Amino acid sequence: MSHVWGLFSHPHREMQTIKRENETVSHHYTHHVLIMAAIPVICAFIGTTQIGWNFGDGTFVQLSMFTGFYLGVLFYALMLAGVAVMGRVIWWMARNYPQRPSLARCMVFAGYIATPLFLSGLVALYPLVWLCVLVGAAALIYTGYLLYVGVPEFLGINKEEGMSFSSSTLAIGVLVLEVLLALSVILWGYGYHLF
Numbered sequence: 001m002s003h004v005w006g007l008f009s010h011p012h013r014e015m016q017t018i019k020r021e022n023e024t025v026s027h028h029y030t031h032h033v034l035i036m037a038a039i040p041v042i043c044a045f046i047g048t049t050q051i052g053w054n055f056g057d058g059t060f061v062q063l064s065m066f067t068g069f070y071l072g073v074l075f076y077a078l079m080l081a082g083v084a085v086m087g088r089v090i091w092w093m094a095r096n097y098p099q100r101p102s103l104a105r106c107m108v109f110a111g112y113i114a115t116p117l118f119l120s121g122l123v124a125l126y127p128l129v130w131l132c133v134l135v136g137a138a139a140l141i142y143t144g145y146l147l148y149v150g151v152p153e154f155l156g157i158n159k160e161e162g163m164s165f166s167s168s169t170l171a172i173g174v175l176v177l178e179v180l181l182a183l184s185v186i187l188w189g190y191g192y193h194l195f
Helices: 003-009 011-021 025-051 065-096 103-113 115-125 129-155 159-194
Strands: none
Touching: 003 011, 003 115, 011 103, 011 129, 025 065, 025 103, 025 115, 065 103, 065 159, 103 115, 103 129, 115 129, 129 159
């Protein structure tokens, strides 16, 4: 958790610090990913069960506590899986680089660059759809920035190669995010009608 502020205030230095730490995946998940991924889940649970989704036209769709809990658990699992998938994507894409980091380091890196996306979940306390989309887009842009900053540091490659690597990784990451969002919407819609 000590890296959260650094990722926003001085990302270049923070990426160097993260690289030097050699953090294990289990330590990283228990001290960062599991906690950070809980932020959007808890906020969405509170927002959707107490206020309800606001579509901007005066319509509110409120979930029951059971449905909110059920969907929160599924959403949490999807986010944890998304971080693991992106760690594998980064590791796979780095296969041709001489200083290819281990799979564990790639998973740790993926968890840290997802931090803005996790924090953007705070807006789900008042789930106004357009606001959630706007804040989510801003978080995705900053996540892309962290990727551009971190890849050259992390892989030890020049900025030009880092730009190409980061762009490809970001494109795959956006695809993974879209799949996770689609699954969340499907599960939310299914859960809303089921319960």
